[in-house]
Structures are given as C-alpha cells and as structure tokens.
Amino acid sequence: MRTVLEENPSDLSPDPAAVWELRLYVAGQTPKSITAFSNLKRLCEEHLAGRYKIEVIDLLVNPKLARDDQILAIPTLVRKLPDPIRRIIGDLSDTERTLVGLQLRPRRG
Amino acid sequence: MTSPSLDELLRENEELRQRLDEAESTIRAISGDEVDAFLVRRGSEDHVLVLDGVDRPYRLVIDQMQQGAATLTADGTVFFANPRLAELLEAPLSSVIGSRFSDHVAPADRVGVETLLAEATGRNVACEAEILRGDETFPAALAASPLLGPEGVVCLLVTDLSQRKRQELERERLLEEQVARAAAESAAAALREADRRKDEFLAILAHELRNPLGPLRNGIQLLGLSGPLQPEVRDTHEMMSRQVENLVRLVDDLLDVGRVTRGVIKLRKQRIDARLIAQRALESCRDSISQRDHQLEVALSGAPIPVEADLVRMAQVVINLLKNAAKFTPRGGRILLAAERDAETGQAVIRVRDNGQGIEPAMLSKVFDLFVQADSTASRTEEGLGIGLTLSRHLTELHGGTLRASSAGLSRGSEFEIRIPLAAAEEPSPPHLGSAEAGPAKPLRRRVLIVDDNRDAASSLARLMKFWGHEVREARDGATALAAAEEFRPELILLDIGLPGMSGYEVATRLRADARFREVRVIALSGYGTEQDQARSRAAGFDGHLLKPAELGQLEAILASLPSART
Numbered sequence: 201m202r203t204v205l206e207e208n209p210s211d212l213s214p215d216p217a218a219v220w221e222l223r224l225y226v227a228g229q230t231p232k233s234i235t236a237f238s239n240l241k242r243l244c245e246e247h248l249a250g251r252y253k254i255e256v257i258d259l260l261v262n263p264k265l266a267r268d269d270q271i272l273a274i275p276t277l278v279r280k281l282p283d284p285i286r287r288i289i290g291d292l293s294d295t296e297r298t299l300v301g302l303q304l305r306p307r308r309g
Numbered sequence: 310m311t312s313p314s315l316d317e318l319l320r321e322n323e324e325l326r327q328r329l330d331e332a333e334s335t336i337r338a339i340s341g342d343e344v345d346a347f348l349v350r351r352g353s354e355d356h357v358l359v360l361d362g363v364d365r366p367y368r369l370v371i372d373q374m375q376q377g378a379a380t381l382t383a384d385g386t387v388f389f390a391n392p393r394l395a396e397l398l399e400a401p402l403s404s405v406i407g408s409r410f411s412d413h414v415a416p417a418d419r420v421g422v423e424t425l426l427a428e429a430t431g432r433n434v435a436c437e438a439e440i441l442r443g444d445e446t447f448p449a450a451l452a453a454s455p456l457l458g459p460e461g462v463v464c465l466l467v468t469d470l471s472q473r474k475r476q477e478l479e480r481e482r483l484l485e486e487q488v489a490r491a492a493a494e495s496a497a498a499a500l501r502e503a504d505r506r507k508d509e510f511l512a513i514l515a516h517e518l519r520n521p522l523g524p525l526r527n528g529i530q531l532l533g534l535s536g537p538l539q540p541e542v543r544d545t546h547e548m549m550s551r552q553v554e555n556l557v558r559l560v561d562d563l564l565d566v567g568r569v570t571r572g573v574i575k576l577r578k579q580r581i582d583a584r585l586i587a588q589r590a591l592e593s594c595r596d597s598i599s600q601r602d603h604q605l606e607v608a609l610s611g612a613p614i615p616v617e618a619d620l621v622r623m624a625q626v627v628i629n630l631l632k633n634a635a636k637f638t639p640r641g642g643r644i645l646l647a648a649e650r651d652a653e654t655g656q657a658v659i660r661v662r663d664n665g666q667g668i669e670p671a672m673l674s675k676v677f678d679l680f681v682q683a684d685s686t687a688s689r690t691e692e693g694l695g696i697g698l699t700l701s702r703h704l705t706e707l708h709g710g711t712l713r714a715s716s717a718g719l720s721r722g723s724e725f726e727i728r729i730p731l732a733a734a735e736e737p738s739p740p741h742l743g744s745a746e747a748g749p750a751k752p753l754r755r756r757v758l759i760v761d762d763n764r765d766a767a768s769s770l771a772r773l774m775k776f777w778g779h780e781v782r783e784a785r786d787g788a789t790a791l792a793a794a795e796e797f798r799p800e801l802i803l804l805d806i807g808l809p810g811m812s813g814y815e816v817a818t819r820l821r822a823d824a825r826f827r828e829v830r831v832i833a834l835s836g837y838g839t840e841q842d843q844a845r846s847r848a849a850g851f852d853g854h855l856l857k858p859a860e861l862g863q864l865e866a867i868l869a870s871l872p873s874a875r876t
Binding site: 227228230231245246259260263264266267271272273274275276287288289290291293297301 | 334337338339341343344345346347348354355356357358360709743
C-alpha cells in the first residue's frame with residue numbers, strides 16, 4: 201500500500217528537461233568547502249549531465265550574501281531551480297542523502 | 310472558525326517536516342563534522358567563523374618560508390612571530406613574542422631601524438641592518454609594511470643576508486685575484502721583454518766596445534815592451550795599462566751578464582787547488598786594498614783544497630768580493646781572505662770578511678740582484694756597474710756551489726762565503742797555459758797575415774807581431790787577403806769576421822777549399838764569442854776563434870802551437 205507521502209507531488213522527480221541552478225556556499229578554501237565542491241561536480245556529471253549550473257559563493261569574501269538563502273553552516277548547497285528550494289548542509293560526502301535531498305532519488309520509507 | 314482543509318494541513322505538515330529535516334540535518338552536519346565554518350551575526354555585520362584550515366595554506370607559507378616574519382604593534386612590540394624569526398635570532402619563540410623588535414637590532418643600527426618602523430605605518434619601506442644573534446650579529450634585510458587594521462601595526466620581514474654577503478665577498482675576492490693575476494702576468498711579460506731587450510742591448514754594446522779596445526790594448530802593450538821607460542812615463546803607462554784592462558774586464562762582464570743569465574757561459578773547468586784561486590785574486594787586488602790603507606789577513610789552509618773549477622772565473626768572483634770589501638770599508642779597515650776545506654760537507658770554502666759598513670738586513674737578500682748598488686751616491690770611489698755580485702753568484706752556482714752574504718748590520722762589517730764541492734782526492738795539475746800569461750816572444754820567425762778592415766786594429770796587431778820578430782802582412786778585405794795568402798803563404802792568418810764585401814767566414818771557407826792553404830792556421834777575430842758564433846767559425850773552416858781584443862797570451866800560445874817552419 202502506497203503511503204500518502206509517496207504520492208506527494210513534491211516527492212516526484214522534477215521535469216527532466218529543466219536546467220538545474222545550484223548554489224554552493226563555501227568559506228574560502230576550507231577542506232570541507234573543497235570537498236563539497238568536488239562531490240557536487242561529480243554528482244552533477246553523473247545525474248544531471250548537460251543540464252546544471254553551479255554557482256560558488258565564497259562567504260569569506262562577502263558574508264552578506266549568506267542572507268539570501270539564510271545560510272548558517274558552511275558548506276551548504278542550495279537548489280534554486282527547479283522549485284522548490286532545497287537545502288543540503290555539509291560536504292556532500294553522503295551521496296545517498298544528497299541525492300534524496302535534491303529529489304533525484306526517492307526517500308526510502 | 311474555519312478548520313483548515315486536508316490539503317492545507319498536508320501542505321503545512323510537509324513544510325514543517327522539511328524545516329525539521331533541515332534543522333536535523335544541520336545539527337547532524339555539525340556534529341557529524343561535515344561543516345567547518347559558520348555564519349555569525351555581530352551587531353549588524355555578518356562574519357564567517359572558520360573552524361580550521363581555511364588559513365592553512367597561508368599559515369603554512371608563513372611558517373615555512375625562509376624569512377623571519379613578525380607583526381609589530383605601534384610601540385614596536387612583537388605580538389606575532391613565525392618560528393623562522395626565532396631561529397634567526399637564536400632565541401626561543403616565546404621570548405621573541407612580546408619583546409621590542411629593536412632590542413634585537415645591533416646598537417649601531419638601532420635608531421635607523423626604529424625610524425624605519427615608524428615610517429612603515431604609512432608605506433612600504435626597507436633597509437639593511439645588523440641583527441643580534443647570541444654574541445654575534447648577522448646582516449639582514451628588513452622590509453616593513455603597514456598592516457590593515459589597528460593603527461600603527463606593521464608587518465615585518467627579516468631576511469638573513471649572511472650567505473649573500475659571503476658570496477659577494479667571495480666573488481669580489483675572486484675578481485680581485487683575477488685582476489691581480491692578470492696584472493702580475495702582464496707585468497711579468499713586460500719584465501721578460503725588458504730583460505730580453507737589455508740583454509740584446511748589452512750584447513751589442515759590448516760588441517761595439519771591443520773594436521776600439523783592441524788597438525788600445527795592443528798599443529799600450531807595445532809601449533811597455535819597447536824598452537825601459539822614464540819614471541814619469543812609466544807611471545802613466547801603468548795607469549793606462551790598468552785602465553784598459555779594467556775596460557776590457559767591464560766589457561767582458563757586460564757580455565757575461567747576458568750570457569750567464571741566458572745560461573750560455575762556458576766554464577773551462579780543471580782540477581785546481583782552491584788556494585790558487587785565492588792567490589790569483591789577491592794578485593789583482595793588492596793595489597785596491599793597499600790604496601785604501603786596509604790591513605789584509607790571508608788565511609789559507611795548510612793542506613791542498615782540490616776542486617774542479619774554472620780558475621779565471623772563480624778568481625773573478627773572489628776579486629769581486631775583495632774589491633767590494635775594499636770599497637765598502639772605511640779607510641784603514643781590516644779584510645780577511647780565507648780558503649779552507651770543510652770535510653764534513655765536502656766543500657771548499659773561500660771567505661772574504663771585512664769590518665766595513667756592513668749590510669742592512671733588508672738588503673741582504675737583494676745584494677745579489679742585478680744593477681743593485683749598496684751605494685749609488687757620489688761617494689763611490691771606484692767604477693763598477695753593479696753586476697759583480699749577480700755574476701759572482703751565477704758563476705759560483707755554475708760550479709755547483711753557493712755564494713752567501715751575511716752581516717751583523719750597518720757598520721758591523723760583512724762576510725761573503727763561497728762554497729764549492731771538493732774534487733775527489735787527486736793531485737791537482739798545474740793550471741793550463743790557455744789564460745792570460747805574458748811570456749817571452751818565441752824565437753821562430755813566423756809569417757803572419759792580419760786581415761781587418763779597421764786600420765788601427767790591424768796595424769797595432771801587426772806592430773806587436775813584428776816586435777815579437779815575425780813577418781807580417783796586412784789586408785783590409787777578403788779579396789786582398791786571398792791574394793796576399795797566395796803570394797805571401799802565411800803560416801798564421803788572423804782574420805776579422807766583420808769584413809766589408811766578402812765576410813771572414815767566406816774567406817776562411819775559400820782558403821780551406823784550396824789545397825795549398827790546408828795547413829795554414831786560420832784564426833777568427835770576432836766581437837762575438839757565443840757558442841753559436843764559435844760553432845759557426847768552426848763550420849766555416851777556422852781553426853780557432855778569438856774574442857776581440859785578443860789577449861797577448863792567447864796570441865803567443867797560438868804562435869807557439871804552430872808546427873815547425875816550412876818554406
């Protein structure tokens with residue numbers, strides 16, 4: 201029996217044709233910032249090849265930009281498009297959790 | 310009150326869940342060590358707090374770089390320093406931090422550095438200064454620049470220049486060495502050239518001087534041989550004779566110097582008694598010594614002192630030493646001439662000691678140098694070219710011996726010691742009659758042809774020969790000589806090499822080619838006496854080679870050696 205959740209439209213994979221806009225907030229060259237970035241790239245190449253855009257925002261350079269997306273901990277990945285905005289905190293080493301967070305993989309019940 | 314619809318509730322639920330998810334994942338990320346920076350609001354400003362690592366690359370640079378780095382507050386205190394600075398100062402880092410930087414600067418440079426640091430709050434500045442390291446200092450380059458932030462904070466870089474300075478000094482030293490070497494080489498080359506030119510000049514000079522000396526000497530000899538002289542005339546004659554001999558000796562010396570230094574002089578060594586050398590020398594010097602009222606002491610060993618030596622040359626050396634002793638000792642001095650045998654070292658020792666003006670320690674090594682005179686002022690009483698000691702030493706060395714000078718100092722006299730190896734024990738033979746011994750004229754009347762384009766030379770020689778009872782003809786050139794030879798059939802031909810037209814060599818060659826003159830004794834007369842010149846004479850067919858001016862003894866010996874008269 202499928203749960204209500206599984207039927208939640210927000211759990212469904214978004215339109216495959218849309219270009220994803222991803223924003224990665226980093227703090228200069230901290231180890232985790234670097235790790236997050238390389239993980240993100242790898243992931244995008246695997247699952248979103250040809251239809252993604254990554255913007256890297258260095259909060260060390262301009263901390264004010266954190267307000268846009270209410271960033272607290274760094275690094276943080278924000279999916280701006282497609283809707284809705286999704287936020288994933290951390291260095292993205294847990295690929296499973298990252299994909300689920302990006303709605304590229306359904307959440308296991 | 311409207312109750313929310315199921316959809317609305319579901320949406321709200323979803324939102325809440327998402328927010329919860331986020332909150333949970335944020336906490337999880339933090340506690341799971343997945344983040345290393347936070348955004349923090351201070352007042353109205355946002356700041357990023359970094360846990361670790363963002364400055365690692367920069368920190369690494371500061372820690373590892375070659376320079377010492379420090380941050381100084383406005384009053385010059387070090388509040389940060391990298392380990393390298395502590396290393397450079399050879400002080401613990403903990404003591405460097407909190408110290409005044411200028412306390413580490415050498416006192417002489419301290420004010421300069423403090424001024425520099427004061428300027429550094431406004432712009433980048435640099436200077437060099439000596440920095441204290443333990444008990445020593447090292448040269449350092451200081452670069453200071455203002456740090457953004459609190460007023461007066463300065464970033465300072467300290468570079469150790471000791472290595473660079475050492476390298477610079479080394480490079481300079483090498484360069485100086487190179488320059489000095491180049492200078493020395495070119496100086497040596499210049500000296501060699503000057504030396505060569507001097508030798509050439511001396512040879513030419515000596516050669517030129519021999520020409521007038523021949524007639525002069527012959528003439529004076531003739532004067533002496535023509536019968537007893539009036540007392541006044543006799544004194545003058547003796548003086549002229551002495552002076553001409555001096556001239557001849559000087560010219561010989563001039564040439565000898567060149568020859569000796571070129572290693573060309575040929576010794577005529579024989580077994581002789583070294584005491585004979587001393588005696589021979591004394592004969593030539595008695596006048597010089599007595600003229601200055603010196604007391605002479607002669608100490609010759611009672612036993613023979615056999616040596617292999619050229620009597621004439623070694624006597625020259627001793628004469629030189631005796632004459633110097635006489636010259637450089639004030640009137641009424643004492644001179645000792647000793648000859649002894651040093652069995653221990655196997656050497657014959659001839660010593661000349663005087664109680665005269667002595668030799669300065671600084672001059673002792675220089676007295677044997679060429680053209681050095683201990684006394685070149687007007688007080689010189691006798692002539693001399695200053696080649697005596699150089700020549701004397703060379704001649705002694707050619708005998709395998711040494712000539713040394715010693716002196717207790719100015720006015721304390723001097724001693725010159727000749728040492729030459731003893732010959733193996735054997736009876737020394739009497740000296741060869743090849744040297745300048747005057748003897749009675751030989752009775753046999755010989756036919757002598759004298760060929761010389763110089764009229765005085767030819768006629769003076771001819772007169773001498775005639776005086777000795779010989780029949781003499783003269784010729785002025787090669788052609789006349791050959792004609793005279795044919796007609797006169799001389800037994801002895803004295804042939805000047807330097808003839809106009811046909812040279813003496815050619816005349817000799819022609820004579821030799823003619824069977825009629827094969828037995829004639831043909832002797833060359835030349836201003837040049839080197840080995841090469843003598844060899845050339847021999848090759849041209851000469852039987853002998855005399856150096857002008859020919860010594861009487863040599864001429865007599867030649868005449869005596871002619872075979873019995875034939876018609």
